Amino acid sequence: MTxxxxxxxxRAVARIMIPFIxxxxxxxxxHGHHSPGGGFQGxxxxxxxxxxxxxxxxxxxxxxxxxxxxxxxxxASGLLIYSGIGLLCLILGSNFLDYGRLSLILKxxxxxxxxxxxxGVEIGVGITVMAVMFSIFFDISTGGIIPEDEEIKExxx
Amino acid sequence: xxxxxxxxxxxxFFLVLLCxxxxxxxxxxxxxxxxxxxxxxxxxVILLIMGxxxxxxxxxxxxxxxxxLLNFLGTITVAKYLEMSGEI
Numbered sequence: 001m002t003x004x005x006x007x008x009x010x011r012a013v014a015r016i017m018i019p020f021i022x023x024x025x026x027x028x029x030x031h032g033h034h035s036p037g038g039g040f041q042g043x044x045x046x047x048x049x050x051x052x053x054x055x056x057x058x059x060x061x062x063x064x065x066x067x068x069x070x071x072x073x074x075x076a077s078g079l080l081i082y083s084g085i086g087l088l089c090l091i092l093g094s095n096f097l098d099y100g101r102l103s104l105i106l107k108x109x110x111x112x113x114x115x116x117x118x119x120g121v122e123i124g125v126g127i128t129v130m131a132v133m134f135s136i137f138f139d140i141s142t143g144g145i146i147p148e149d150e151e152i153k154e155x156x157x
Numbered sequence: 158x159x160x161x162x163x164x165x166x167x168x169x170f171f172l173v174l175l176c177x178x179x180x181x182x183x184x185x186x187x188x189x190x191x192x193x194x195x196x197x198x199x200x201x202v203i204l205l206i207m208g209x210x211x212x213x214x215x216x217x218x219x220x221x222x223x224x225x226l227l228n229f230l231g232t233i234t235v236a237k238y239l240e241m242s243g244e245i
Contacts, residue, residue, distance in 0.1 A: 010233060021226060028219065035219050045223060052230055055237055 007056075014056040021049040029126045030119070039122035043129025050134045059142065066134060074131035081124030085117060097121070159210055166206040173199050190235050197228030 028035075029042030054062035086097040094101035099117025100110040108116070173196055180192035201221045208217025 017229075024222065024226075028223075035216055037219060041223070045226065048226060048230055052233070055230075055234055 011056050014052050018049050018053055021052070022046060025049065025126075025130075029122055032122055033115070033118070039125030040129050042122075043126035044133060046126065046130040047133030047137075050130070051137050054134075054137065054141070059146075063146075068135060068138060071131040071135040071138070075128045075135070078124045078127030078129075078131065081127070082121055085120050085124070089117070162206050162209050166203050166210075169199050169203050169206075173203075186239060190232060190239075194228060194232045197224065197232075201225050201228070 025042045025045035027042075028037035028045055029039060032038035032042065050062070050066055053065065085099075085102075088105075089098050089101050090096050092101040092104055097117075099114040101113075102117050103110045103113035106113050106116060176192045176195045176199070180189050180196065183189050183192055201224050204217050204221040204224065205214070208214040208221075211217075
């Protein structure tokens with residue numbers, strides 16, 4: 001399913017659509033307060049754009065853009081943003097993920113600090129969901145066996 | 158105007174049922190894939206009509222755009238799988 005084929009229509013359509021899908025995903029993450037959406041949904045849309053790239057452009061080009069290592073780093077750093085904001089609230093003397101206290105370092109009123117804190121947490125959730133979605137699809141579609149690795153293994157004996 | 162959109166949505170629902178017949182009993186896989194894709198497109202329009210009736214078009218536009226994206230992605234994935242597995 002991830003081999004490269006020369007279907008030019010699909011590739012052209014995907015090449016045009018993927019930037020708009022990603023912009024839309026960022027909109028869903030940012031605008032999650034006022035409309036359906038949020039971190040998880042925006043992350044799923046962002047992951048869908050990478051999956052579309054993998055399906056249309058083959059495994060090799062997709063690995064150049066988003067390898068398994070990068071997906072792992074992204075998922076861990078998203079979780080770091082989430083728990084970092086939570087721990088920052090804890091350090092400032094409030095409960096875990098109680099964003100009102102962030103007003104001490106953001107220099108804004110507590111209501112605005114809550115809005116900004118939720119936005120930061122949702123960005124972290126979005127990055128994690130995107131990376132995990134992509135890496136699940138990557139692992140399922142390759143069956144855990146990447147062609148390059150097999151060639152290296154055969155050469156080494 | 159609400160009534161017009163209501164009847165339009167009911168007509169589209171009838172067309173969805175016709176597509177569902179093709180999707181369930183249709184001979185071959187390609188007919189089924191095309192039927193599911195058509196159902197997704199009609200569902201998108203029905204969602205927008207629902208948004209108009211409930212006065213929340215701004216909310217339903219977002220949902221319907223995600224629906225269109227996932228419908229497109231699913232159809233391409235199934236088509237690619239069928240091509241690679243050589244079942245056609």
